[in-house]
Amino acid sequence: AQSVSQHNHHVILSEAASLELGCNYSYGGTVNLFWYVQYPGQHLQLLLKYFSGDPLVKGIKGFEAEFIKSKFSFNLRKPSVQWSDTAEYFCAVNLHNTDKLIFGTGTRLQVFP
Amino acid sequence: DVKVTQSSRYLVKRTGEKVFLECVQDMDHENMFWYRQDPGLGLRLIYFSYDVKMKEKGDIPEGYSVSREKKERFSLILESASTNQTSMYLCASSPSVTGSNTEAFFGQGTRLTVV
Numbered sequence: 038a039q040s041v042s043q044h045n046h047h048v049i050l051s052e053a054a055s056l057e058l059g060c061n062y063s064y065g066g067t068v069n070l071f072w073y074v075q076y077p078g079q080h081l082q083l084l085l086k087y088f089s090g091d092p093l094v095k096g097i098k099g100f101e102a103e104f105i106k107s108k109f110s111f112n113l114r115k116p117s118v119q120w121s122d123t124a125e126y127f128c129a130v131n132l133h134n135t136d137k138l139i140f141g142t143g144t145r146l147q148v149f150p
Numbered sequence: 151d152v153k154v155t156q157s158s159r160y161l162v163k164r165t166g167e168k169v170f171l172e173c174v175q176d177m178d179h180e181n182m183f184w185y186r187q188d189p190g191l192g193l194r195l196i197y198f199s200y201d202v203k204m205k206e207k208g209d210i211p212e213g214y215s216v217s218r219e220k221k222e223r224f225s226l227i228l229e230s231a232s233t234n235q236t237s238m239y240l241c242a243s244s245p246s247v248t249g250s251n252t253e254a255f256f257g258q259g260t261r262l263t264v265v
Contacts, residue, residue, distance in 0.1 A: 043192070046190065071253065071254075073256075080240075080256045080257060080258045080259065081240070081242075081256040082256070083253045083254075086253055127192060127193060129193075129254075136180070136181045136198070136200055136244065136246055137195070137198060137206070137208075138183065138195070138198075138242070138244070138254055139195065139209075140185070140192050140193035140194075140195075141192055142190065142191055142192035143192040143193075
């Protein structure tokens with residue numbers, strides 16, 4: 038069955054540290070890839086997405102992600118985190134021959150000043 | 151702005167009750183989804199619908215059913231609520247994404263407690 042894995046369940050960083058959150062999916066076909074963020078008490082919102090073209094995708098608030106097809110990965114990065122980045126981050130995959138959207142288990146990020 | 155509205159933010163129901171969770175979207179999206187969100191388990195797909203009266207089971211459909219009589223409305227039904235269905239329920243909608251550059255939009259969630 039198709040699945041999305043996020044290996045980091047809980048990450049704790051100090052402000053200005055660099056961030057990388059892992060995401061791997063298990064599906065051999067064409068996929069669309071997403072990172073969503075859920076700030077405390079708020080609804081999920083899109084951080085960035087990959088559909089085609091340049092595998093390095095830039096999103097809001099200085100986040101970026103790189104699609105590496107050979108590794109089935111779509112890792113999220115930010116060079117310098119801020120306290121306001123404290124949130125839960127979800128990787129998601131849309132299987133190209135359906136509209137079904139599958140999420141990973143999420144990574145809780147805590148950033149301390 | 152796209153709006154996905156869930157009828158309740160918080161619900162408390164008794165074991166065995168029939169529970170309806172309602173979701174409405176205002177952007178004429180083809181797809182609508184119901185997920186439940188539990189700590190450490192992320193978002194798990196219960197059901198999704200790709201058109202009026204059309205539905206497909208997700209990963210955890212047991213104990214749930216859905217109804218989509220109108221394009222803008224997608225209802226999740228718990229036929230006989232149980233305590234293990236205590237969770238945060240999230241509704242989402244999206245245009246038909248296959249081959250197109252788009253995204254899913256989420257409601258605020260309904261926190262359901264079954265006692």
